[in-house]
Amino acid sequence: MAEQVAFKRTSVLTDDYFHYCPGCTHGVAHRLVAEVIEEMGIQDRTIGVSPVGCSVLAYNYLDVDFVEAAHGRAPAVATGIRRTLPEDRYVFTYQGDGDLASIGMAEIIHAANRGEKITVIFINNAIYGMTGGQMAPTTLPGMRTTTSPNGRDTGLCGHPIRMCELLDTLVEPKFIARGSLSSPKLILKAKKLLRQAFDLQHSGFTFVELLSTCPTGWGLTPDNSLAWLERNMVPFFPMEVFREPGKMPPQATPYHPDLKVRDDAPKAEKKTEEG
């Protein structure tokens, strides 16, 4: 009987069983990254940087070279890898919201601002998963966590940080997009975003945020978690492509030596009029 493969586990994933909780979308995100690497045929020249958090053991599951970074410092480690290895390598970091948006805020902002040629995959599930469901910088207002038992008080802790919008204020990033892993349709869309980011990686900094679930941390069943994500997270974290080729911000006016303010300023002004 002739048959074709409609869906199969990609060979870029190792045979190890994921340690994630049932229904956790980390597994989906890992698979999408692996599928993109397989499609592009770059398994032998891809280097990943794993974070601290639930996905700290990502190097066990993706069959590519991996470096484990200190908490939040994955973009800084990726910068070093990118700058020392030949140009044809693909470098990506895989970070959660506690890692990237909290302790790693300085590293991500400056890596983006320098326009490092790396891809950052940001898993946003609005909570610290590994340490036991504490409030993260992305926790929604009023959301109950173990460190905000009465719900996040915006007067005390501020509003959640929207990383895509924050990085969109910088000039250098070449691709910034937010996707979601809450339904098969959105998962396939998210894969396209990841592919686009990897394709654009050699032109500059690329960033993909994926809205994810944490059934254990949220105290919900896996299917209710997906519904909760769509109902509560999507309104605050809109799924958009913020930055792509053809959607770039204006560059800053470069410093011009004729415009320097000194005692010969009138002379310089005269010069420009003549020119």
Place this chain on the structure above:
Amino acid sequence: MNRVEIDGDRCKACGLCIDACNKHLLTLSSDLNAKGYHPIEIHDVEECSACALCGVICPEGSLAVYKEIKPKKGG
């Protein structure tokens, strides 16, 4: 006939594939796997359209879906 291969030992019984299947062909079995979960099983597999939505949503990568290539009519 289309075919779904289930790696029962990977399954963690999260049930996301059960909701994703438009034809409601997947259920949790009463057996236990090596991890102690009730893995999913497929019934009425001849109804399966090989849309592979179950495989796409599965966080564990425990499903593989194969679509039968039907010979062309009159060929």
